Amino acid sequence: MYVKKENAENRICIIGAGIAGLTAGAFLTKLGYKVKIFEKENILGGRALSLNGNTLTAENYKKILSRFHVHIPFSTPSLETIFEKKMLRGYIIDLGFHVIGGGSISNVREVLSKLNQSIDIMESKIGFIENNGYNFPFLSTMDKIRILPEILRLLTSRESTMKKLDLIPMTETIKKYGKGKMRLILEIFSRAITTVNNLNQISTGETLRAQKNLLKGSSPVGYPKNGLQNISQTLASYIRQNGGEIHPKKTVKNIIIEENEAIGIIVENEEHYFKSIISNILVQNLFDIADQKHFPTDYVKKLRSLKGTGSLCAYYSLKKIDPQLIGKSFLFIERNTGIDGDDAVGMIDFITSSPKTGTAPSNHYLVQAYIICTPDEAKNKKTLETLKQILDKKLQQLIPDLELQTRWALYPATWHLDGVAKTIDNIKPEIKTPVDNLYIIGDCVKSPGIGINCAINSAKILCNLLQKTMKKPYLI
Ligand SMILES: Cc1cc2nc3c(=O)[nH]c(=O)nc-3n(C[C@H](O)[C@H](O)[C@H](O)COP(=O)(O)OP(=O)(O)OC[C@H]3O[C@@H](n4cnc5c(N)ncnc54)[C@H](O)[C@@H]3O)c2cc1C
Incomplete structure (x- = not known):
């Protein structure tokens, strides 16, 4: 049964089950709020999701990628052959390259420990x-x-x-x-x-x-055992076990705003009322579900104009690698590439090649890589071709017989790696919006770090903000 306006006092709605939405959901559930998360996909984690190679079909893969602003411009062999020959069996892969910045002191670990939860994060210098x-x-x-x-x-x-x-x-x-x-x-x-x-x-x-x-001497990067999904699954279980609700496959169509106050949402033609509405969707898309007439014109213009970041990623499945490389991560720089910034930086990560991560069948070595580009460059096939050659060349410097050792390779390109790039002229918006009781969280908003850390930290900041503004009886 859906609560009417007058009974909405300690109810919080979160739009989107990305890492930020799930983190906020877990913290707010812990604090005693009645939390409902609505997620448009039938999988949780947003851009930090993992795909199960045992059940994935080519059609599903392409569909999921496109919904998260990712496409596969190249693969070896063709995508059709990879799926026909069931070459992804036994693999867990994310939308594209992922490592978590901060290693042992990452915000993921800190947040989970506050919830008395933990996951194994493998680390590397x-x-x-x-x-x-x-x-x-x-x-x-x-x-x-x-x-x-x-x-x-x-x-x-x-x-x-x-x-x-x-x-x-x-x-x-x-x-x-x-x-x-x-x-x-x-x-x-x-x-x-x-x-x-x-x-x-x-x-x-x-x-x-x-x-x-x-x-500080910490390991700067880490990757969770059993894939990135481990983070969202742990947060989602916590929420459900503690009385919070997560509704997959429920797209929020509209945020109800009256007299400068967000009071509810519309899902599948039904109205649901809440004390606070937290949006975890890309800020550039906020006005698809919230009528822009309720916001100052400058604010609307600014949010719509914010740019994300891009990259070309790669997943290589290798037959054999130098054992010295297993578990290690490497940065590289390629000079005079002709792309924005001229030099291009990237990373090749062997943490996932360690059998301990459980992301590949035994004796298969999964290596992930990425090279930075702008969102526009991530859509340009010619630029992507240049970037692919750089990725392959850099990996070949570590594995000279790369071609011989490659079982398959996938190259996902993304133009929304970070929802909003953290740059000098692209200032991220505050968590509190100009509309009362409407908040925005995720990697698009002002909060420490980038990517997953930014998303998680935004949820922490939001919870502190809500504790200050909402009535005490609902807090534990
Ligand atoms: C290929 C790739 C590689 C990356 N690599 C790294 C990395 O190495 N390290 C790192 O830290 N970060 C990386 N990132 C970024 C990281 O994944 C994101 O910063 C983080 O996952 C963002 O989380 P979020 O909660 O802000 O948003 P999202 O993950 O975007 O979550 C938003 C959720 O809202 C849902 N939604 C949208 N509209 C609606 C609606 N109307 N109703 C209901 N639900 C809705 C979406 O389906 C989604 O689940 C990478 C991203 C990509 C795409």
Whole structure:
């Protein structure tokens, strides 16, 4: 039965079961709110979802990818053959390359531990692919000692200084501090941290905040055992076990707004009333379900104009790899590519090649990779061809007989890797919207980190905000 307006007091609606929606749902359930999550797909996790190669069909695969702004411009052999020969049997693959920034101190682990939940996250330090081999880890202890005094001064800056640095592009910072390896570090990590190649658009403050983790000596990247799905499944079970509701295959068609207050939603022609409405959908799409007449014109224009980030990813299934590579992650930079930012940064990750991740059949080695590009470049076949060649070349530097060892390869290209790019001229909106009781969360909004970390942190910030604004009796 659906609650009418007057009984909506402690009821919260979340639109979308992405990582942010599920995190908020779990926290708010813990705090004693009555949470209902409506998700348009019949799978949970949003862009952080995993696909089961045992049951996946070619048609379903293409459909799911397209709903999340991903397509497969290339594959080896053809997609048809991969599915006809059931080559994905025994694999768990995500929409595209995923690692979680922060390793052992990632926000995923922190959030789950607050809910008394845990999942195994395999971690790696980061190496660097050189023209003639690789360096692992990229930063040796000697490097850290050498660059530490210079970078420490910046990293230990007060938040007020950091805020000023937020507006300084990396190009300027590199000109000032970037010599030798320090230059390489700033050029590569700032791009990897933001998923943007153009250093003019990357904020120095944002990069330095993220680099603090590296110098703390943590493993900078991690990947969950049994795939990314482990995170959303754990959060969803928590919500359901604690009285929250998740409704897959229920598309929210409209947010009901009256007198500048969000009061309910419409799903399948039925009205449902809530105290607060939290949208986890891409902010650019907010006005598809919320009438823009309720919002200031500038706000509508700004949200609609926000740009995401893009990339070409790759999944390689290999027959054999050098055991030294298993479990490790590597960054690379390719100079003078002609794409936006000219140099392109990417990553090749062997964490998933470890049998412990459970993402591939035994003696099959799954390697994931990505190279950064803009959303427009991710739709341009010619640019994608260049990027594919770079990915293959970089992997070949680590595995010289790559062609011989490849069982299959898939190259997913995405133009909404991050919902909104965290760049100097593309400022993310606040969680609180101009409409009362309507909030936005996810990787599109202002919150620390990018990607999964940003999404999770936005949910944490929202919960703190709601605790302050809602009546105490509903809090535990
Ligand atoms: C190929 C690829 C690679 C990536 N790699 C990384 C990585 O390595 N590291 C990293 O940190 N991040 C990575 N990301 C980004 C990361 O996946 C996202 O930042 C994160 O999953 C976003 O979560 P979210 O909760 O903000 O939104 P989403 O995952 O987009 O969730 C939104 C949910 O809302 C649902 N929805 C939309 N409209 C409606 C409606 N009207 N009614 C009901 N439900 C609706 C959607 O179906 C979806 O489930 C990658 C993304 C992609 C696509």
